[in-house]
Amino acid sequence: MSTADIPTRARIGVVGTGKIFPAYAEGLAWIGGLPIVRVADVVVDVARRQAETYGIPAYGTAEELYADPDVDVVVNITPPVVHAEVTRAALAAGKHVYSEKPLAATVAAARENLQQARDAGRLLGAAPDTFLGNSGQSARAAIDDGLIGTPFAATSFVRSSRVETWHPNPAFFYAPGGGPLLDWGPYHLSALVNLLGPVTEVVGATSIPTPRIPVTAPDRVVDAVDVTVPTHTTSLLRTASGALVTTVLSFDIWDTTLPHLEIYGTEGTLQLPDPNHHDLPVLIKQRGDEEWRELPPVLPATRDEGLRPFRGHGVLDLVQALEGAPHRTTGQFALHVLEVLEAMEAATFEKGVQTISETCERPAPVARG
Numbered sequence: 001m002s003t004a005d006i007p008t009r010a011r012i013g014v015v016g017t018g019k020i021f022p023a024y025a026e027g028l029a030w031i032g033g034l035p036i037v038r039v040a041d042v043v044v045d046v047a048r049r050q051a052e053t054y055g056i057p058a059y060g061t062a063e064e065l066y067a068d069p070d071v072d073v074v075v076n077i078t079p080p081v082v083h084a085e086v087t088r089a090a091l092a093a094g095k096h097v098y099s100e101k102p103l104a105a106t107v108a109a110a111r112e113n114l115q116q117a118r119d120a121g122r123l124l125g126a127a128p129d130t131f132l133g134n135s136g137q138s139a140r141a142a143i144d145d146g147l148i149g150t151p152f153a154a155t156s157f158v159r160s161s162r163v164e165t166w167h168p169n170p171a172f173f174y175a176p177g178g179g180p181l182l183d184w185g186p187y188h189l190s191a192l193v194n195l196l197g198p199v200t201e202v203v204g205a206t207s208i209p210t211p212r213i214p215v216t217a218p219d220r221v222v223d224a225v226d227v228t229v230p231t232h233t234t235s236l237l238r239t240a241s242g243a244l245v246t247t248v249l250s251f252d253i254w255d256t257t258l259p260h261l262e263i264y265g266t267e268g269t270l271q272l273p274d275p276n277h278h279d280l281p282v283l284i285k286q287r288g289d290e291e292w293r294e295l296p297p298v299l300p301a302t303r304d305e306g307l308r309p310f311r312g313h314g315v316l317d318l319v320q321a322l323e324g325a326p327h328r329t330t331g332q333f334a335l336h337v338l339e340v341l342e343a344m345e346a347a348t349f350e351k352g353v354q355t356i357s358e359t360c361e362r363p364a365p366v367a368r369g
């Protein structure tokens with residue numbers, strides 16, 4: 001479907017035109033019908049270059065974008081510590097907002113954003129949206145169809161993303177708002193909540209095995225960064241459905257043979273790929289099976305090729321919600337995920353069980369086909 005077929009569709013303005021911006025520009029163009037009408041960046045020249053590259057008609061400062069009556073939905077892809085203030089300003093200007101993950105750097109800030117959106121009658125949605133892709137939805141369909149019986153447990157493992165080997169200044173990955181929990185955790189927790197429903201309780205512990213990380217990236221601008229958030233975390237979560245989830249989310253584990261995500265049911269096991277991607281195969285082994293089998297995909301493939309990121313489903317989800325469809329990547333879903341991650345980060349033996357107060361609906365599955 002081309003933009004011309006749906007002239008009344010919401011028009012997109014993007015704030016933050018950094019590393020992940022091309023995935024949105026290409027993804028939204030590929031999904032179709034979601035024109036980016038303006039981009040903004042604190043470095044206006046960066047916004048100008050991206051506007052020229054992708055044929056976007058207007059660029060400038062964030063304030064100019066908020067004031068533009070042609071922008072209906074603001075897509076906030078600034079760094080995590082800036083999310084809350086950009087979302088606040090965009091909502092105050094009367095826009096609907098879709099934010100990159102995490103919804104905000106703290107639960108308190110995310111809660112304020114959500115309350116502001118409710119008071120203003122605007123939609124607030126947030127990444128990750130990758131659980132709307134083929135892998136997440138095929139696994140969801142298998143669970144909903146009872147292929148693994150009753151899910152009673154899951155495991156979730158994240159190893160080092162080796163950011164110090166390729167990023168010129170990886171400081172923010174090792175500071176509040178980053179770490180394995182807020183950088184990678186949203187993908188895993190969103191996938192788990194999609195499959196098993198909301199989390200009610202968290203216990204765990206964390207450590208910082210290497211307090212200062214040497215930076216080896218060839219174009220490094222610093223030689224080392226200080227670590228100020230837990231980088232090795234281990235948690236046990238209980239879901240409202242009674243499932244027990246074991247997690248090891250760590251930037252200190254150089255490598256592992258453990259799977260990214262597995263769901264254990266009374267009649268079989270599902271093994272999911274890296275939840276940062278859309279189309280990689282999901283494996284199943286049912287009780288009695290000798291071999292793993294690939295689940296048949298329930299959705300057409302996206303353009304998630306290799307390590308090239310693909311983004312756009314969450315923005316489409318918000319736009320479709322404005323048109324009356326169910327909203328899946330809701331702000332409340334993202335707030336729940338953030339509260340669980342914050343509890344995992346705060347976990348200590350002494351603290352014991354932490355109860356999660358912000359719950360959410362398990363998102364509706366995407367229609368198959």
Ligand SMILES: NC(=O)c1ccc[n+]([C@@H]2O[C@H](COP(=O)([O-])OP(=O)(O)OC[C@H]3O[C@@H](n4cnc5c(N)ncnc54)[C@H](O)[C@@H]3O)[C@@H](O)[C@H]2O)c1
Pocket residue numbers: 015016017018019020021040041042043046062077078079080082086100101102309
């Ligand atoms: N890089 C990735 O592979 C990736 C993948 C998925 C999600 N994300 C998420 O996307 C977001 C952005 O990540 P990135 O890697 O593109 O970061 P980045 O640092 O490359 O880009 C962020 C951009 O935002 C701009 N910016 C900062 N403050 C601003 C403000 N107040 N107003 C306007 N612009 C502002 C910066 O100048 C920069 O150009 C983060 O939330 C991150 O978690 C990144």
